[in-house]
Amino acid sequence: MAQPKMAPQAQGLDPRLYCEYARLVRLQAQVESFSLLPHLNSGSALSGRHQSLFRGRGxxxxxxxxxxxxxxxxxxxxxxxxxxxxxxxxxxxxEKDRNVIICVDQRSGMFFASTQVMKSVVAAELAAMCGWRVLKDGDRVGFVIAGEKALYQSKPERSQYGFLAQLKRLSQENQRLNVHSLNSDKVSFGQWLTLIKRIKLKQSTFVIISDWRDCEEHHLDHLKQLQQHNDVLAVTISDPLEQALPKDLGKMKWVIGDGRHQLNLDSKTKVDVASASLAEKTDKQRQSLTELMAMKRLPHIELDTSGNHIAQFKKQVGRR
Known part of the structure; x- marks a missing residue:
């Protein structure tokens, strides 16, 4: 006699720092309150384009x-x-079904937060929610995971068993991150994008969840080409400290680094220059991604590390 399936057990990790497999599985319960198919309210930011966020059945x-x-x-x-x-x-x-590829960033730069939840956790949870929603709608879901050391790809399929295997991989990559993490040269944004383009799907949906910090202008040109025959949805996860530094930071004499370089912020002038540079880069990135999304009248979804990312995502995508 077949034994009933047991729910995965929690590991006891701090949910602000790491995303457990059991948590990703439980997020299945969250998918009833939002939709990626044609059930959007008329007031939704996404209404008016095929009455749906993505290319739906038709x-x-x-x-x-x-x-x-x-x-x-x-x-x-x-x-x-x-x-x-x-x-x-x-x-x-x-049209019987769709292919949805969820591209999720779990590289070292995502292991950061100045408020509540690591960007890497936000990305993993959003990826799991989108995947559960796609399966709920009877469509095919695949993953392209950018880890600290390697890139991982799974083909789109309508299989819960295969999807759970990808959630396990996602949680493993998430839990490999720590303060000493340093990306391999094999996982740059350009190489990640090359792998995404190599899938060569048309009439499909690509959901790219990242902080986009190392996305350059020529990368966006490639995404525009991908957008011509597919739907590309950009989800940006950012932290307040990446957009502007506290004004009194100079008194604290902070030293910040990326694993290779360090910057000594020991004066107000240095803090002001660094803060202005961050704000300029953030604004430029936001404008570029907004223009990319405007090609298909899609919103540029922006989430933060406050711990309210699930509610933020549902609000911006549109509730059922």
């Missing part, structure tokens, strides 16, 4: 053929009919 054009008795005259192609003098019908087939 009709795909199959062929142009001669009219036959019984065909729906609403599908007559009048231009071809007038040009040839014979009635022609545009026939369609129903």
């Amino acid at each position: 009709l795909n054009f199959e062929e142009l053929r001669h009219y036959q008795i019984g065909d729906d005259i609403r599908h007559l192609d009048w231009k071809v009919t007038l040009r040839t003098g014979k009635p022609h019908i545009r026939s369609y087939t129903e």
Whole structure:
């Protein structure tokens, strides 16, 4: 007799620092309150584009053929009919499902927060929620995970077993991060993007969840090309300290670093210069991603590390 499946057990890790597999599994309960398919309220930021955030199920054009008795005259192609003098019908087939690729950043730069929750935890939880929602809608979900040492890809499939395996991989990559983490040269944003493009899917959805800190202008050009035949949704996770430094930081004589370089912030002038540089970079990044999303009338979703990321995401995507 088959034994009932046991829910994964919590490991007792601090949920602000690390994301446990059991937590990612439990997030399945959160997917009823938001939708990535055509059920958005008219007041949603995403309404008006196919009444949906992403390319949903619909009709795909199959062929142009001669009219036959019984065909729906609403599908007559009048231009071809007038040009040839014979009635022609545009026939369609129903689109059965979608491919959704969730690209989630778990590199060393994501192991940061000045408020409540690490950016890496926010990204992992959002990736799990989106995946559960896609499966709930009967579509195919795949992952491209950028870890500290390597990139991992799984093909889109409509399998809960396969999805759980990817959640386990995601939690493992999340828990590898620590204050001493240093990215391998193999996991730059450019190489991550190259792997995403190598999937070569069309009419698909790519959800990219990252802090986008090392995304450069030429990377955005590649994403614009990807956006032409797919839907690319940018989700930015940022921390307040990455956008502006506290004004009295100079008195604390902080030394900050990225594992390779250090900066001594021991005066107000240095703090002001560093803060202005952060604000300029953040504004430029926000503008570039907003323009990328505007190509398909999608919003640029921005989340923070305050611990309210799930509510923020549901509000910006649109509740059911």
